[in-house]
Amino acid sequence: MKKFTLFILLLSPLLSFSQTINIQNFEVLVSANANYPSSTRFDYKFEVNGNYMAGPIAIRIYKNSISPANQIGYNNWRTDCDYDDQTYYSSYMDLETWFYSSKSFSTYPGQTFWVQVTFHGVTQTRSYTYENTGEPDINITSIVIEDSTTDIPHYYEGSNESLEVNCTNSGDGFGTISQISIFLSESSNFPNYSTVQIGHEYVNEILYPDETYSQQIWFDIPHFFGEGYIDSGYYYILTVLTPNEGSEDVMPRKVYIEATTKSAKISDASSSKSLNNETSIIYPNPSNGTLYAQLGNDPAYTNLKVYSSTGQQVYSENIEGKNKTKIELTNATPGIYFVELSNDTDKETIKVLIE
Secondary structure, eight states, rough: OHHHHHHHHHHHHHHHHTOOOOOEEEEEEEEEEOOOTTEEEEEEEEEEEETTTTOOEEEEEEEESGGGGGGGEEEEEEEEGTTTTOOEEEEEEEEEEEEEEEOOOOOTTTTTTEEEEEEEEEEEEEEEOOOOOOOEEEEEEEEEETTTOOOSSSSEETTTEEEEEEEEESSSEEEEEEEEEEEEEESSSSOOOOEEEEEEEEEEEOTTOOEEEEEEEEEEEEETTTTTEEEEEEEEEEEEEEEESSSEEEEEEEEEEEEOOOOOOOOEESSOOOOOSSEEEEOSSBBBSSSEEEEESOOOOEEEEEEESOOEEEEEOOTOOOOOOEETTTTTTTEEEEEEOOOOEEEEEEEEOOO
């Protein structure tokens, strides 16, 4: 009976502990700027304060965010097994420990790790982020043209094409690729008077030092370039990489474009054509987006299409047998558009301005 009483007396301090936990200054001690495979030793530390005589303390480490899928390690720290045999820390003291990671991880700038410490149902979390102490330097390293067997790729007017953009961060800090754009130009310089955007992709991709990134971009070879149909000849595809940090990088690629549409007469809708049964006219010009086509009989057109200045078709209608038709482009972006009237043998293009 006396032994049982003694056991109760010894246990009573354990039953009276305060269920709190205080940690601060969590720090990962693994070397920065590297990728590590699973089963890598993961050293870390934090400072602890309080009474933990009724341990253990459960410690979990996560990468990126706190979720079971991101847990890379687990420790059970028992104060009675600690090297200094302390159970009560009147001030913050360092606790250093380690485990072998269950998942791969990296320590590049911007990488965040989380520690989650639980003691008798009470949990605290702290984070540690590797600082971006350097500057990124993200550039295009190469452009790969699909199915191209020559140094100068051959494209056709109106075709849908793609290329692969390869980028590398050769700096010592991480950066973000915001977007990649494709332009058609008569010059290899960017920008210049003839530059027209024909493709675009929002990327928002973080790139760490020495990392590479590839992105496929689709683009359309336009029907129109400048003031009329595109002509056969040599042009430049300009790939422009825009990072959030630093300056744009541009890589030109010379290409040959073959026009498939014979040059047609380009006229303004405000020309001296009269409204009669022998000619066609598009009005008003400029317009707020609502246009009317007064269709003549010489020639008698059967198809009506509207293209943007980059060659994108925005409207199409069968006008066979019609004398007049209404064209609604009220949702179109303001700019120059081309109304194409055609039949099997004739074609006419009229330039209009949408304000």
